Amino acid sequence: MLSKEQNELLCRVGPGTPMGNMLRQYWTPALRSAKLVADGAPERVRLFGQDFVAFRDTNGNVGFLDEGCPHRGVSLALGRNEECGLRCIFHGWKINVDGQVVEVPSEPAGSNLASKVRVNHYPVREAGGMVWVYLGKEETLPPFPAFEFTNLPPESVVVRKALNKCNWVQALEGLLDSSHVNSLHKSWLQTPQPVQGAFAGMLGDSAPRFEVEDRPYGLNIKAKRVLGDGTLVNRYTEYALPTFCFIPNALETLRVMAFPVAIDDYNTWFWEISYNPTGGPMDAKTSDELRNVGIMGDDPDNYYQPAWGPEKVWGQDREMMRQGHFTGFIAFPFEDFAVQESQGALVDRSKEHLGMSDVAVIRARRLLLEQVQKFREGEALRGQAAPVDFGAIHGVHEILPAPAQPHEVNS
Ligand code: FES
Numbered sequence: 001m002l003s004k005e006q007n008e009l010l011c012r013v014g015p016g017t018p019m020g021n022m023l024r025q026y027w028t029p030a031l032r033s034a035k036l037v038a039d040g041a042p043e044r045v046r047l048f049g050q051d052f053v054a055f056r057d058t059n060g061n062v063g064f065l066d067e068g069c070p071h072r073g074v075s076l077a078l079g080r081n082e083e084c085g086l087r088c089i090f091h092g093w094k095i096n097v098d099g100q101v102v103e104v105p106s107e108p109a110g111s112n113l114a115s116k117v118r119v120n121h122y123p124v125r126e127a128g129g130m131v132w133v134y135l136g137k138e139e140t141l142p143p144f145p146a147f148e149f150t151n152l153p154p155e156s157v158v159v160r161k162a163l164n165k166c167n168w169v170q171a172l173e174g175l176l177d178s179s180h181v182n183s184l185h186k187s188w189l190q191t192p193q194p195v196q197g198a199f200a201g202m203l204g205d206s207a208p209r210f211e212v213e214d215r216p217y218g219l220n221i222k223a224k225r226v227l228g229d230g231t232l233v234n235r236y237t238e239y240a241l242p243t244f245c246f247i248p249n250a251l252e253t254l255r256v257m258a259f260p261v262a263i264d265d266y267n268t269w270f271w272e273i274s275y276n277p278t279g280g281p282m283d284a285k286t287s288d289e290l291r292n293v294g295i296m297g298d299d300p301d302n303y304y305q306p307a308w309g310p311e312k313v314w315g316q317d318r319e320m321m322r323q324g325h326f327t328g329f330i331a332f333p334f335e336d337f338a339v340q341e342s343q344g345a346l347v348d349r350s351k352e353h354l355g356m357s358d359v360a361v362i363r364a365r366r367l368l369l370e371q372v373q374k375f376r377e378g379e380a381l382r383g384q385a386a387p388v389d390f391g392a393i394h395g396v397h398e399i400l401p402a403p404a405q406p407h408e409v410n411s
Pocket residue numbers: 069070071072073074088089090091092093
């Protein structure tokens with residue numbers, strides 16, 4: 001449980017908020033690289049309650065600017081993207097990827113206005129099929145989190161995102177809370193499918209024991225299950241600040257990570273990355289099955305069906321439930337989205353009742369609030385203070401035979 005004040009501090013991300021300031025100090029995934037074509041249409045991007053425009057210039061370089069034209073605020077997303085710059089259609093000012101105003105055709109010849117105009121533009125990196133942006137303090141540039149998928153060939157990686165209509169912390173908590181799987185995703189786990197082996201043993205113990213350890217980049221969350229015959233099923237979820245979650249599965253050629261990125265206080269991009277860590281191509285069948293292709297939408301920039309909101313009870317099917325399905329949702333991501341959005345756009349955590357199984361959620365909240373405090377005091381943030389091997393972080397799903405000696409079950 002948090003006080004109302006702590007909850008506000010944790011959740012609000014707009015310009016000038018303490019959490020918003022802290023989150024901006026990390027590299028942020030902004031959009032899929034494929035959305036930007038050289039001299040093609042610019043893209044509007046909203047992050048942390050702020051509006052930006054991204055474009056790829058004639059030479060292939062990506063520019064990331066405040067959306068409003070520095071002249072009189074017209075959206076640069078309406079602009080013409082040509083000859084190495086974005087030209088505002090209102091009076092024709094042209095701005096390049098470095099944020100320099102290179103032409104002001106509305107001014108008299110010889111005007112030096114262009115050289116005096118400052119355009120807010122932001123450092124970008126392209127990696128893993130995504131454009132990443134750094135929106136933090138100009139004088140600091142944090143280490144880039146070169147996660148495993150960012151170093152793989154494009155055919156080994158599938159990147160997609162969906163609109164989650166709730167605060168980003170609700171989405172993050174869903175990813176860290178391994179104990180909901182036995183309830184919310186029970187029917188999905190029971191359905192025969194190629195990925196079933198990926199989560200073997202999870203249904204055999206509905207009350208896993210959790211252990212949470214600090215890591216230089218975040219947390220390691222271990223969920224321990226003991227099956228009826230004594231077999232141990234240990235799942236290690238890794239959490240790298242500020243929101244990157246590495247979800248364990250038992251397959252050797254498929255790894256999954258997912259993370260929320262706040263659009264504003266009430267809307268979130270839910271990113272999901274699946275990849276083959278061997279560098280080989282993704283196994284299409286397994287990948288499609290895991291991603292529920294054919295059931296979910298197939299737009300990689302928003303695979304969630306926006307029509308299925310609260311007014312349609314998120315698409316829940318009571319007939320399916322009568323026939324034995326636990327939740328009445330046709331795909332497991334719908335289950336996650338429905339429960340998260342049903343908490344409300346920004347849930348009041350002063351009213352909740354937490355138990356033993358919520359330890360990972362509690363630790364993550366505490367860690368995020370600690371980072372806010374660190375940032376206020378001018379200290380280095382976790383994951384930025386000492387070198388981190390980001391490429392070595394991944395979830396682990398471990399199945400161990402019953403030990404010879406009886407082990408503690410309810411410690
Ligand atoms: S508002 Fe953009 S050029 Fe005038």
